[in-house]
Amino acid sequence: MHIGFIGLGQMGSAIAANLVKTGHDVKVWNRSPEKAAPLVAAGATLAASPADAASGEVVLTMLADDMAVEAVTFGEDGILAAPNKPIHVSLSTISFALAEKLTAAHAEASGSFVAAPVFGRPAAAAAAKLFVVAAGPAQALAACTPLFEAIGQKTFPLGHTPSAATIVKLSGNFLILSVIESLAEAMTLAEKHGVEKAALLEILTGTLFGAPIYQVYGKILVDQSFRPAGFAAPLGLKDMNLVAAAATDARVPMPVLSLLRDRLLATIAREGDDIDWSGIARTVADNAGPAS
Template identity: 70%
Template sequence: MKIGFIGLGNMGSVVARNLMKAGHDVTVWNRSPGKADALVAEGAIRAATPAEAAQGDVVQTILADDTALEAVSFGPDGILSAPSKAIHVSHSTISVKLAERLTQAHADHGSVLVSAPVFGRPAAAEAAKLFIAAAGPADALDMCEPVFDAIGQKTFRIGGHPPAANIVKLCGNFMILAAVEALAEAMTLAQKHGVAKATLLEVMTGTLFGSPAYQIYGDIMVRDAFRPAGFAAPLGLKDMNLVSAAATTAWVPMPALSVLRDHLMATVAREGEEIDWSGIAKIIAEDAGA
């Protein structure tokens, strides 16, 4: 397939590379052009604008936030200014409101939005082991299957309305951070009573909590390996704010969400913006004098 790829950060660059490894023709664009150099050297085509990247069958975006996605979609040289009707596959964690707006804008343009946010840290992306939550018209999802197969281990079809996938992603990120919070509190309690964090993790993941969230983040906490960030705390805070907006719109009380947001803000305030979002474990331990 002819694929345009926009957004070459920690996740985007390895996802684009996996598409190339799978034999797709990939055209890349990034706001900072230098980030495309390595991929171009490996055979990707460099686009001058997002619109130029959207000339093939599919254009994929992995961007940090609503503002970045709005710029590449609605800007004067954005995806929606392109004459072609490439399927826009948005992997970004964005607001439900923007997903609704993009769905309508693509319909007006005669093109299609597929929301396909992913679960997985950079190591999973590099190994093409992401989990993909995808929503959009069935024929568009069918066409995108080779793309999803090249970057992920499993695709979940959420339905025909693209924003549904975005709400699933927000729910998932909330649950991941809630798991980090619970494990960090439990580790701190165990440690204060003389039980090593590694011992608690071995018992918990070997019995009732053997899921990737506890295993991956538990290992990070045991090693205090919060830098370099696989997912930076400010991005986690952005996502929790998106969860809050979605909850407010639907009148859903989420009291645990307030704790997670406060711990993320405290983590950034004390540790800086380059710490992983699981760095909330440091704040929890420090508050307990551990």
Template identity: 45%
Template sequence: MGRAVGFIGLGSMGLPMAQNLARAGFQVLAWNRTPKEAGGLTLVGSPKEAAEAGVVITMLADDAATEAVLPGILEGLPPGGLHIAMSTLGVPYSKALAERHRQAGKRYLAAPVFGRPEAAARGELRIVVAGAPSDVEEARPLLKALGQEVYEVGESPHLAHAVKLGGNFLIAAMLEALSEAYVLVEKNGVRREAFYEVVRGFFRSPVYENYGRILLERRFSPPGFRLRLGLKDTRLIHQAADTTHTPLPLGHLLLDRLLEGMARGMGEEDWTAILKLVEAKGGLNG
């Protein structure tokens, strides 16, 4: 059995990530808030036990879920132990985490990921990392087992979360624009499939290709990324904008669109389901 690593959060992203670490030869001490079948992992009884591995990864839904396990992490990590936060977190919260770990004599590294559950299962995530160079090097074998590309963006951990939020802003904007474009071309007599082939060839982006296909096939359930989580991330984007006095006109449109989805009971659908809202505005839902 290889080096031990703790892993907290076995959701649709966390479970395949933890299992990839196990397949790479790590002994994964895993904890989840609700019991879950987890082949290849060593399940432990608390976040504290997971952190006792000396290095612990969190992959949780939001700031609040991370805060709920933080006391156990700080208690369980040995002096100088390393917490790698791979969730999408708010920039102010990420800054606070760095200081709280420092005061506790522990280390903190931010490494949020781009990719949906299928990419996580294939070990093809894109990982944005920020922190002390020595911490990045210590984490690199773990990151290599989880993703196909690692982008280093600075030595202050919150920078990685700022990049992640900026990227999610672009993805949300692309979803809105592509949904509107599908409706536009269809109402002008063009098959969506034909338009998709043009977009795929012209933009040559895995994001456009993947999301364009999901929209085309209307794969809104089961969700790869829930609409309610998209709303959470959009709120974090606005938080980062508010604290730096950054106007986001497009961001407000996206916030309203996702709020409308929540109001219509779509929170547990994939966030690509905003297509249905755009279609309704265009009169395509009967």
């Protein structure tokens, strides 16, 4: 399949590499073109603009925030300027409002928009083990199925309304951070009473908490491997702000969300922008004072 890929950060580069490996004709574009060099060496083609990247059947975007997605879609030489009107698949975590805007804009231009946010950290992206939540027109979803199979271990089709996939992704990220926070609090409590974090984690994951989210982030918290960031804290804060906007629109009180946003803000203020969002565990531990 002739496809374009826009956004070559940690996640995007790994995803695009798997699309190249599975034999797709991939044209890549990134604001910093030097990031495309390894992919070009592996067989991808460098696009001159987002519109050029969108010259195939499908164009996928994996970008940091709404502003970046809007820029490559609506900007000069953006995706909507491509004459062939490809299916635009957003793999990013974007706002509900932007998902609605992109759906309308592509429909007006006689194109299609699919929201297909992914669950998984960079290691999962590199191993083609992501989980894809996809929503959009049935014909577009069917056309994109081989691409989702190339990058993930399972796809969850969610109907024809793209914003539904966006809400699932935002809800999931809220729960992930909630797990990190509760694990950090439990580990800090245990450690203050002389129980090692590793021992607590082994017991928890060997009994009632064996889910991947506890295993993956539990190990990160035990090892304190917060740098280099697999998912930087400012991106987590961005996502929690998107959750807050969706909650406000729907009049849904989310008191835990307020705590998580404040925890991220405190961690970024203390540690800087380069810490993983799981670094909130360090703030939790610091607030408890030194071990007795």
